[in-house]
């Protein structure tokens with residue numbers, strides 16, 4: 001049961017068992033047993049502070065302006081600093097920062113350990129695994145974990161994606177800006193380099209897209225544990241494969257020459273056009289051709305055209 005876990009996760013697990021913790025964990029009353037808690041306005045990005053005091057319980061100060069669910073995570077994180085035996089001294093905490101922002105390696109490690117402790121306390125792995133095996137769709141799974149465990153979207157996603165089978169990819173954006181990218185363990189896909197929404201939509205077995213608050217969440221799933229490794233530079237090859245697939249599915253393989261002809265001619269007479277201009281010219285041209293109606297209406301048509309234009313205007 002406690003295989004493959006970090007020491008701080010094992011500590012959290014034993015702690016949770018001792019206190020009979022079941023989501024939603026009342027983290028405030030739990031922490032009150034170990035520390036005095038105050039809310040205050042803290043500088044910059046600081047979420048919380050854990051002050052060691054001589055002769056009395058530590059003092060935890062939480063930033064009063066952070067969202068409720070994030071405060072809950074911070075409280076569990078500070079509890080981690082108190083319970084994990086090798087953490088000592090005063091901690092100034094930023095619970096959602098990447099390791100790289102810290103110059104002090106040891107401090108960064110402590111922060112990560114406290115985060116892992118907090119995650120295990122609020123979203124226990126055994127409870128989460130039950131949820132994962134009983135809820136098929138990601139949207140429902142994610143919403144359920146957020147609601148029952150009373151955690152933020154990012155806390156839920158990090159815990160969930162650590163426990164999914166290989167072949168799961170996640171992207172979260174806010175106003176078009178990437179906020180979070182995750183893969184389940186064992187997924188052979190380079191999210192740092194290759195992540196392409198349209199590409200993943202076309203090659204994955206299941207894809208879901210939904211909104212949580214202002215965040216857009218994209219989930220892709222491959223039933224085969226080996227995710228296709230897609231070369232993002234291979235737009236030309238990809239466009240070819242998609243075109244072949246579309247034409248086969250609409251049984252119009254005879255249109256291959258004429259489609260390539262239209263694209264070639266349009267590109268030739270609009271050499272100076274931008275990617276967007278060429279895309280819209282081609283779209284109009286193909287839309288106006290009655291003999292290409294089924295091609296134009298195919299769900300993968302736009303994706304094909306984007307790949308083809310990207311290749312012509314790279």
Ligand SMILES: [Zn+2]
Nearest residue numbers: 091093111114
């Ligand atoms: Zn901390």
